[in-house]
Amino acid sequence: MSLRGVTKVYDTGVTALGPIDLDVRRGEFVSLLGPSGCGKSTALRIVAGLMTQTSGEVGVAAQVRENSVRQPIGFVFQEPTLMPWASVRDNVGLPLRLANLSRDEAISKADQVLSQVDLAEFADAYPRELSGGMKMRVSLARALVTDPGILLMDEPFAALDEITRFRLNNDLLDLWRKLRKTVIFVTHSVFESVYLSERVVVMTPRPGRTSAEFRIEAPSSRDEDFRTSAGYAAQCRDVSAALAKTSGERPVR
Amino acid sequence: MSNVRGSEPNPVSARDRLERRLQFVLPVVVLAAGIAIWHLIVRINDLPPYILPGPGAVFATLIEDWSVLWQSLLVTLTTTLQGFMAAAIGGVALGLLFSRSRWLEYSLFPYAVVLQVTPVIAIAPLLLIYLPQQLAVVACAWIVAFFPVLSNTMLGLNSVDRNLAGLFRLYRASGFQTLRYLRLPAALPYILGGLRIAGGLSLIGAVVAEIAAGAAGSGSGLAYRIAESGYRLNIPRMFAALLLLSIAGIVIYALLALVSYLMLRRWHESALGKD
Numbered sequence: 001m002s003l004r005g006v007t008k009v010y011d012t013g014v015t016a017l018g019p020i021d022l023d024v025r026r027g028e029f030v031s032l033l034g035p036s037g038c039g040k041s042t043a044l045r046i047v048a049g050l051m052t053q054t055s056g057e058v059g060v061a062a063q064v065r066e067n068s069v070r071q072p073i074g075f076v077f078q079e080p081t082l083m084p085w086a087s088v089r090d091n092v093g094l095p096l097r098l099a100n101l102s103r104d105e106a107i108s109k110a111d112q113v114l115s116q117v118d119l120a121e122f123a124d125a126y127p128r129e130l131s132g133g134m135k136m137r138v139s140l141a142r143a144l145v146t147d148p149g150i151l152l153m154d155e156p157f158a159a160l161d162e163i164t165r166f167r168l169n170n171d172l173l174d175l176w177r178k179l180r181k182t183v184i185f186v187t188h189s190v191f192e193s194v195y196l197s198e199r200v201v202v203m204t205p206r207p208g209r210t211s212a213e214f215r216i217e218a219p220s221s222r223d224e225d226f227r228t229s230a231g232y233a234a235q236c237r238d239v240s241a242a243l244a245k246t247s248g249e250r251p252v253r
Numbered sequence: 254m255s256n257v258r259g260s261e262p263n264p265v266s267a268r269d270r271l272e273r274r275l276q277f278v279l280p281v282v283v284l285a286a287g288i289a290i291w292h293l294i295v296r297i298n299d300l301p302p303y304i305l306p307g308p309g310a311v312f313a314t315l316i317e318d319w320s321v322l323w324q325s326l327l328v329t330l331t332t333t334l335q336g337f338m339a340a341a342i343g344g345v346a347l348g349l350l351f352s353r354s355r356w357l358e359y360s361l362f363p364y365a366v367v368l369q370v371t372p373v374i375a376i377a378p379l380l381l382i383y384l385p386q387q388l389a390v391v392a393c394a395w396i397v398a399f400f401p402v403l404s405n406t407m408l409g410l411n412s413v414d415r416n417l418a419g420l421f422r423l424y425r426a427s428g429f430q431t432l433r434y435l436r437l438p439a440a441l442p443y444i445l446g447g448l449r450i451a452g453g454l455s456l457i458g459a460v461v462a463e464i465a466a467g468a469a470g471s472g473s474g475l476a477y478r479i480a481e482s483g484y485r486l487n488i489p490r491m492f493a494a495l496l497l498l499s500i501a502g503i504v505i506y507a508l509l510a511l512v513s514y515l516m517l518r519r520w521h522e523s524a525l526g527k528d
Binding site: 045048049050073075077079081083084085086094095097098099126127128146 | 414416417419420421422423424425426430434435438439441519520521
């Protein structure tokens with residue numbers, strides 16, 4: 001996945017993004033970290049094709065596998081964005097139904113993915129019956145159901161409480177290790193970005209450009225031990241300082 | 254103090270239960286009081302039935318004339334149902350068409366509004382001249398009832414969550430898929446709300462048209478019976494027919510509310526409890 005000199009100018013004349021260059025290897029976990037309104041969500045939407053860039057090029061190497069639906073990208077919104085009138089199972093199966101798979105196929109694949117996110121027993125529930133964290137996991141399951149090569153996540157856990165967020169962080173890491181998707185994760189949390197990603201890309205305030213990059217040193221199995229380790233704290237401090245510098249604010253001590 | 258509290262477990266929920274019971278009891282009390290006052294006024298003033306019949310006389314007429322009134326009620330209900338179906342199908346279909354084509358919306362929507370704001374009592378005599386009677390009566394019911402369905406359908410189809418719409422674009426959903434899986438379900442609560450209004454309105458439309466038709470000297474619906482009884486000073490029968498019309502209206506509303514509840518109870522806020 002690569003972006004080359006991509007910019008976005010809104011109809012109002014506001015330049016929201018770039019020019020920005022970004023390369024993401026297959027299977028890599030990259031976080032885009034930046035202050036609110038820096039255009040990181042815009043970048044993600046451009047990659048997803050939900051928005052078109054004003055200039056520049058977007059290259060997405062689609063890895064279409066034999067048994068996968070031809071949908072190279074999965075997207076997780078900041079809100080769970082579930083259909084309230086459909087069961088969890090039907091919500092997760094939706095992308096397959098939209099790809100014209102039969103209902104039976106969609107259901108069996110949806111159930112499979114739901115068990116991956118530990119929600120198998122809630123397949124018949126409706127979204128309103130679930131907690132915020134569970135809704136987010138349904139949303140994640142839906143993004144995974146087409147077996148996409150790339151997973152784009154737009155501040156997916158920002159609205160959750162800390163305990164739930166930590167848990168979902170670990171679940172996401174487990175899934176990533178198992179499925180080896182390319183993940184681009186947008187967040188404004190330094191701690192979350194360092195905990196999750198192999199690489200953190202710090203963006204400037206609007207119009208967003210990349211201002212610094214950090215390769216995160218971490219044990220292969222990141223867990224709560226890593227979250228409390230000195231190495232984690234040091235890297236958070238570095239990233240935080242870089243973020244503060246581009247935002248023009250004093251670094252966190 | 255704590256003893257006082259302890260002796261009265263759950264004061265809040267007890268008050269809630271009382272309030273819920275009052276919700277049903279109070280209207281019944283008002284009804285009974287109204288009937289009693291009505292009865293007393295007739296009794297004390299010794300009013301003849303052609304001025305104001307007492308509740309007993311109205312009830313007796315209802316039973317005595319049941320076969321005539323029942324037949325008339327069926328006629329009116331048939332008209333109402335036909336008008337309602339036409340309004341439901343027409344309103345939803347037109348709403349869908351408008352959502353597909355802005356052109357069509359700009360061309361036709363103003364006239365839908367014109368049709369809505371022109372009093373149906375003024376249109377009915379004209380329709381009765383140019384259309385066969387039954388068709389004219391159904392057309393009146395349709396005119397009155399279709400606009401809420403149309404405007405609610407349009408509102409509903411445009412009330413789709415933006416992120417969900419983005420999701421459907423991401424998965425390259427076709428226009429038909431977006432309609433079937435996203436826009437129609439999202440619009441359903443609005444459409445059902447429109448239908449609930451339309452049910453009562455189509456009864457009103459049917460009655461208005463029947464009265465207009467009755468003035469022209471023909472008809473067999475309940476409203477026609479009211480007009481006819483008025484000419485003959487058969488006031489008790491007027492009241493009996495009016496009573497039947499009100500009950501019909503209440504039943505129609507209750508049925509549509511039930512349908513709406515059954516269709517939305519699994520997910521929509523309007524059909525869920527307060528908690």
